Amino acid sequence: MFLCVFYSFVPIQHGIGYIQHYRTQQPSELLPLHLMSIKKIINDPIYGLIRFPFEILYDIIDHPIFQRLRRISQMGLSTYVYPGATHSRFSHALGALHLMTNAIETLKAKGNTVTDDEYQGVCIAILLHDIGHGPFSHALEGMIIDTSHEDISLLLMEKLNIEYKGQLDTAISIFTSKHPKKYLTQLVSSQLDMDRMDYLTRDSYYSGVAEGVIGYKRIISMINVSDNQLVIEEKGIFSIEKFLVARHIMYWQVYLHKNSIAAEQMLKKFIQRLKFLVVNEDYQIENETLCQLIGIKAVKNSKNGDTLNHKLEYFTKLDDIDVFQIIKSSITSADQVLRMLALGLLNRRLFKVILQKEPFDSDLLAEVRQNVKITKVLSKSELDDIIISGKETTKAYDPAYNEIKVLSKLGRVAPMSEHLDMLVNITDITKYYLCYPK
Numbered sequence: 143m144f145l146c147v148f149y150s151f152v153p154i155q156h157g158i159g160y161i162q163h164y165r166t167q168q169p170s171e172l173l174p175l176h177l178m179s180i181k182k183i184i185n186d187p188i189y190g191l192i193r194f195p196f197e198i199l200y201d202i203i204d205h206p207i208f209q210r211l212r213r214i215s216q217m218g219l220s221t222y223v224y225p226g227a228t229h230s231r232f233s234h235a236l237g238a239l240h241l242m243t244n245a246i247e248t249l250k251a252k253g254n255t256v257t258d259d260e261y262q263g264v265c266i267a268i269l270l271h272d273i274g275h276g277p278f279s280h281a282l283e284g285m286i287i288d289t290s291h292e293d294i295s296l297l298l299m300e301k302l303n304i305e306y307k308g309q310l311d312t313a314i315s316i317f318t319s320k321h322p323k324k325y326l327t328q329l330v331s332s333q334l335d336m337d338r339m340d341y342l343t344r345d346s347y348y349s350g351v352a353e354g355v356i357g358y359k360r361i362i363s364m365i366n367v368s369d370n371q372l373v374i375e376e377k378g379i380f381s382i383e384k385f386l387v388a389r390h391i392m393y394w395q396v397y398l399h400k401n402s403i404a405a406e407q408m409l410k411k412f413i414q415r416l417k418f419l420v421v422n423e424d425y426q427i428e429n430e431t432l433c434q435l436i437g438i439k440a441v442k443n444s445k446n447g448d449t450l451n452h453k454l455e456y457f458t459k460l461d462d463i464d465v466f467q468i469i470k471s472s473i474t475s476a477d478q479v480l481r482m483l484a485l486g487l488l489n490r491r492l493f494k495v496i497l498q499k500e501p502f503d504s505d506l507l508a509e510v511r512q513n514v515k516i517t518k519v520l521s522k523s524e525l526d527d528i529i530i531s532g533k534e535t536t537k538a539y540d541p542a543y544n545e546i547k548v549l550s551k552l553g554r555v556a557p558m559s560e561h562l563d564m565l566v567n568i569t570d571i572t573k574y575y576l577c578y579p580k
Contacts, residue, residue, distance in 0.1 A: 184236060188347055192240045196262045198309055199239065199269060206458075207298060208273065211235060213461035217345060218281035219405035220396060222490055224349035227396075231272050231279065237340040242268045244362050245329055245336060254367045256326075263312025264326045268336055271317070273298045276457065277465045281406040285413050286435050286460070287453055297454060328372040333539065334361070334382070334546045342388055345396065354392040356385045366549055373549040379561050382546060386566045390538035394571075398534050400495040404577050407530045408493060412469065412483040415527050419477055429468055431459045478520065479527045482579065493530070493577040501574050502531060510578050518579060530577040538566050 182200055183191045194200065202208055211232035220227045242265055250256055256264075274294030276286050283291060296317065303310035315321040316330060329336055339358045346354025364378030374382055396402070417436050419425035427433055434456045472484035486492060496502075511529055514520070520528070539546075539562065546558035559568065 186233070186237060186240065188237065188343060189240050192236070194239060194265065195243060196265060198262065198306065199265055201306075202266065202269060202302065203236070205302070207302065208232075208235075208270070210458060210461055211272070211275070213463055214275050215278055215462055216341070217349070217397070218278045218402070219409060219487075220349065220399070220402050222405045222492065223399050223401045224351070224396065227345065227349045229344060229348045231275055234341055234344055235269055235272055237344055238271070238336045239265060239269045241336040241339050241358065241362065242329060245365060248362055248365060249325075249367060252366055259312050260316075260321075260323065260326060263310075263316050263321075264329060266310055266313035267317045267326075267330045270299050270302070270313070271295060271330055271337055277460060277462045278406075278409060281409055282413060282465075285410060286432070287450065287457055289450060294454070294457070297451065298458070301454070322370075324370050325367050325372040328544070332372065332544050332546075334365075334372065334374065334385075338389065339385075342385070342392060345392060346388070349396050351392065351396055353395065354388045356388045357381045361385060368547070368549050368553075368555050371547055371555070373547040373555055374558075376548055376550045379548060379558075382558065383562065383566055386538045386562075390536075390566075393536045394573075398536070398573070400497050400575070401492055403497075403534065403575050404492045404495045405487070405490075407532070407575075407577050408483050408486055409465075411527055411530060412472075412480065412487065413465075415477070415480050415483065416468065416472075419480065425477070427468060428471065429464050431456050432464055432468060435460060478518070479524050482518075482528065486579075491580075493528075494580045496576045497573050499573060501533075502576050507531070507576070510576065514578055528579055531575065533572055533574045535570050535572040537568060537570050539568050541568055 183193050186192050209232070212230050214231040215221070216229045216231050216234050217224075217227045246256055246261055246264065272291065272295065274291040274297070276282055276291070276294075279291075287294065296314070299310055299314055299317065303314060312321065316326045319327045321327060328334070331337065339356065339361065342354055342356050343358055346352065346356075360381045361374070361378060364375045364381065366373050366375055413436075416425070416427065420427060420433075420436070435453055469484045469487050472480050473488060475481040475484065507529075511525060514529060515525055518524075518528075539558070541557065541559040547555050548558055548561055549555055562568065
């Protein structure tokens with residue numbers, strides 16, 4: 143058997159990065175037909191050189207709607223705490239797609255039938271699972287368009303499906319849990335999906351938090367299918383426990399770090415204040431895209447009016463850069479609250495944060511309010527914008543939601559909760575926060 147490989151290095155115009163083109167010549171029984179064509183190899187810092195099995199995946203990656211994810215931060219404003227956490231939703235989507243190809247190949251090697259159409263569909267579904275994220279990801283979820291990123295992802299997938307003449311039909315059925323093979327949907331969205339597996343691996347890598355490292359190779363090698371459900375073989379139980387503990391640590395050490403909470407709450411208040419000023423005080427902003435999305439002006443010459451579908455036209459043009467542009471231009475704003483929030487976000491002058499397990503008593507809230515009022519000379523409504531309180535709740539594992547199933551050596555399938563020890567928390571952990579100017 144001879145293997146001939148020809149390399150050429152070229153800068154790709156649409157932005158995957160530098161790639162290698164190759165053509166493989168070897169017996170067709172060793173290589174599926176859909177792999178016997180020119181492919182691009184992507185150099186991922188975590189997984190190394192990776193490639194994908196269908197040409198349409200590269201077409202979607204090169205699409206402007208997907209390329210926008212380059213300019214959407216994966217971890218919101220966590221970079222204010224962990225300077226290395228500057229990676230994007232773009233790299234996360236590619237990483238999740240890579241893990242998905244590994245998962246499908248593992249299932250096929252264990253005798254599970256996955257057709258090429260299903261393989262392509264589940265790959266497209268995971269590639270586009272985060273396409274609906276807006277600027278700073280979860281930090282501004284529902285703030286610009288009052289709709290979840292999952293719903294927006296579905297709308298954008300349907301839009302792309304028209305453009306690609308129905309080639310996303312299977313992907314949409316998997317994404318919406320309508321496909322008969324439920325384990326394909328579980329690979330995209332569940333408590334043990336390729337999304338979580340990549341973001342924990344990637345976020346721990348870029349933040350430098352070693353406690354978030356998981357054994358993704360071991361976990362993927364242990365997955366299987368039983369009774370149309372995704373299962374983990376019994377040998378993989380300890381890897382799953384490590385995965386759940388790592389996710390718990392990442393939430394409280396990284397995603398819900400007190401300074402991450404402060405930065406993201408300041409960003410939310412900035413957008414809220416901006417909306418209030420423009421709608422109620424005729425405040426002018428230069429960014430037309432953001433202007434349209436927050437419902438400030440009627441869309442000219444629009445037959446559909448201010449519908450969600452029409453807003454999507456603007457939403458797909460919006461990214462972190464647009465929001466930072468408004469923040470930068472607001473540091474000289476005549477509005478004291480907007481100026482204070484803009485300066486704090488731009489120069490990392492974050493609000494003071496108090497975290498505790500119990501709700502804050504009224505005496506402390508009154509004291510903080512009085513102190514801020516004296517030092518900042520603000521009205522009651524302005525104080526409401528800069529004294530921020532709330533709570534965050536999470537758990538390592540939720541036994542009430544689509545439990546991870548464990549397949550024993552004897553063929554018995556049982557929920558993961560029967561195998562967990564005290565290391566994994568299955569109850570809600572709630573922490574209350576209070577943020578205010580120093």
